[in-house]
Amino acid sequence: MKGIFDFLKIGADKTEVLCKKCGKETSRAKLEENYMICPECGAYLRMGAYERLEMITDKDTFEESDKDLKGGDPINFPGYDKKLDEARKNSGLPEGVVCGTAEIGGIKCALFVMDSKFMMGSMGSAVGEKITRLFENATKQKLPVVGFTTSGGARMQEGIFSLMQMAKVSGAVKRHSDGGNLYITVLTDPTTGGVTASFAMQGDIIIAEPGALIGFAGARVIEQTTGEKLPAGFQRSEFLLEHGFVDIIEERRRLKYTIANILAIHKK
Amino acid sequence: MATSEKISAYERVQAARSSARPMGGHYIKHMIDNFIEFHGDRRFGDDAAIIGGIGFLNQKPVTVIAMERGNTIEERMKRKFGCPAPEGYRKALRLMKEAEKFKRPIICFIGSSGAYCGIDAEKRGQGEAIAENLFEMMGIKTPIISVIVGEGGSGGALALGICDTAIMLENSVYSVISPEGCASIIWKDSSKAPEAAEALKLTSHDLYDFGVIEKIIVESDRTTEEICSDLKSAIISEIFSKEKMSEEELLSARYEKFRKIGA
Numbered sequence: 001m002k003g004i005f006d007f008l009k010i011g012a013d014k015t016e017v018l019c020k021k022c023g024k025e026t027s028r029a030k031l032e033e034n035y036m037i038c039p040e041c042g043a044y045l046r047m048g049a050y051e052r053l054e055m056i057t058d059k060d061t062f063e064e065s066d067k068d069l070k071g072g073d074p075i076n077f078p079g080y081d082k083k084l085d086e087a088r089k090n091s092g093l094p095e096g097v098v099c100g101t102a103e104i105g106g107i108k109c110a111l112f113v114m115d116s117k118f119m120m121g122s123m124g125s126a127v128g129e130k131i132t133r134l135f136e137n138a139t140k141q142k143l144p145v146v147g148f149t150t151s152g153g154a155r156m157q158e159g160i161f162s163l164m165q166m167a168k169v170s171g172a173v174k175r176h177s178d179g180g181n182l183y184i185t186v187l188t189d190p191t192t193g194g195v196t197a198s199f200a201m202q203g204d205i206i207i208a209e210p211g212a213l214i215g216f217a218g219a220r221v222i223e224q225t226t227g228e229k230l231p232a233g234f235q236r237s238e239f240l241l242e243h244g245f246v247d248i249i250e251e252r253r254r255l256k257y258t259i260a261n262i263l264a265i266h267k268k
Numbered sequence: 269m270a271t272s273e274k275i276s277a278y279e280r281v282q283a284a285r286s287s288a289r290p291m292g293g294h295y296i297k298h299m300i301d302n303f304i305e306f307h308g309d310r311r312f313g314d315d316a317a318i319i320g321g322i323g324f325l326n327q328k329p330v331t332v333i334a335m336e337r338g339n340t341i342e343e344r345m346k347r348k349f350g351c352p353a354p355e356g357y358r359k360a361l362r363l364m365k366e367a368e369k370f371k372r373p374i375i376c377f378i379g380s381s382g383a384y385c386g387i388d389a390e391k392r393g394q395g396e397a398i399a400e401n402l403f404e405m406m407g408i409k410t411p412i413i414s415v416i417v418g419e420g421g422s423g424g425a426l427a428l429g430i431c432d433t434a435i436m437l438e439n440s441v442y443s444v445i446s447p448e449g450c451a452s453i454i455w456k457d458s459s460k461a462p463e464a465a466e467a468l469k470l471t472s473h474d475l476y477d478f479g480v481i482e483k484i485i486v487e488s489d490r491t492t493e494e495i496c497s498d499l500k501s502a503i504i505s506e507i508f509s510k511e512k513m514s515e516e517e518l519l520s521a522r523y524e525k526f527r528k529i530g531a
């Protein structure tokens with residue numbers, strides 16, 4: 001497993017890690033064994049796309065598609081090319097989403113997994129293009145799609161091209177749905193902005209990890225513009241479940257089982 | 269106003285936001301005969317930031333969905349300055365489905381800084397409401413013509429922007445984020461909004477060059493009446509050409525229109 005953890009500071013000896021939530025140290029090995037959940041306080045740490053795939057898919061079944069597809073700089077935004085280089089170097093990923101096919105509980109499906117290490121999982125043209133191709137291929141092959149979302153929202157350095165990816169992906173999701181195919185979304189921390197307002201919320205079945213931040217507008221922006229005090233647990237998975245916007249909140253250690261079960265119930 | 273070449277991107281943003289600029293309600297009044305407004309999403313409530321209804325466009329029955337921020341202070345409060353809530357988007361979708369059933373073309377007027385930002389809007393699923401519109405509008409079987417008449421702000425604008433033809437008034441803008449928001453996130457300085465406006469390439473001419481919109485209605489040296497009349501002719505001719513297509517051709521062209529962006 002690769003290990004870059006947004007919420008963690010790697011200790012001096014690189015085997016002990018510090019949980020930002022409870023401030024306690026734990027060993028890397030223990031953390032990995034525990035599905036990247038802090039054994040001390042139960043906090044869910046953000047997972048990289050490949051770690052997630054390893055956790056969810058059957059061993060050696062994942063075949064990656066469009067691995068090297070990279071976005072350009074469509075509006076020549078100042079400093080964007082440099083920012084992309086940095087993001088690639090820091091994340092070890094060419095773009096913010098990993099796509100492909102795999103088996104889960106022996107059932108073949110198409111998967112996309114977003115990765116917050118790459119510019120906070122923001123929605124650029126390459127992200128939109130990879131997910132669109134995934135849905136188009138899944139439609140042709142009549143495969144269910146399982147998608148893990150994590151995103152800070154738009155990739156503003158791509159201007160209108162970023163916004164239009166919401167439309168482009170939605171078109172592909174619609175065609176996949178019209179073909180009678182299943183789409184499961186798993187919302188992970190954080191899923192916000194344009195991703196929430198498009199394919200994250202278009203699943204037939206919407207699962208959320210416990211405690212994940214899920215919303216459209218940023219909480220701070222809401223507080224600043226309305227002057228209202230945000231209620232406890234605002235925009236967390238449990239808040240969305242209460243208001244009717246997710247089907248299930250599922251613990252990370254049970255996610256694979258639950259997804260496999262849903263796929264089995266839909267098997268044609 | 270200066271000739272179009274000399275207007276900076278930020279001047280266009282300011283023109284698009286100007287409180288004197290006509291919004292959706294104006295175009296309904298001057299373009300649609302026998303207009304009847306319909307209210308409510310049949311789920312939660314009625315959102316005054318979106319006016320929806322039916323009428324005749326040159327003797328042709330149409331459904332019109334329009335963002336409107338109002339003119340007086342009281343009206344602007346009631347209409348939330350034109351920022352739609354989830355029930356506004358759901359009302360819009362309900363009326364679009366009705367249009368589809370009765371085979372009426374749909375005209376959407378867009379002009380808003382964005383979707384309404386608030387605790388209640390999040391509670392009622394602002395993200396889900398927009399997502400549902402994007403998904404469903406890809407499949408509506410009658411022509412959809414979207415016109416950006418003011419500020420086309422992000423996902424809140426796109427929720428009425430899935431269409432067969434996108435038209436922009438010359439001094440309207442269409443952007444993923446406001447120039448102020450962009451400047452404060454990227455340069456930590458919202459006073460750099462004019463530079464951000466330039467960098468975001470959000471003017472009608474930029475978007476036409478990118479192939480994101482199909483038509484620009486010239487504004488410089490034109491009166492409000494002339495602009496309205498040019499826009500009306502453009503909408504009529506677009507509806508005429510789209511109605512010649514079969515449902516299948518229409519939907520597949522709509523898919524391709526967005527599919528090619530950033531491919």
Ligand SMILES: [Zn+2]
Pocket residue numbers: 019020021022023024038039040041042043
């Ligand atoms: Zn902890």
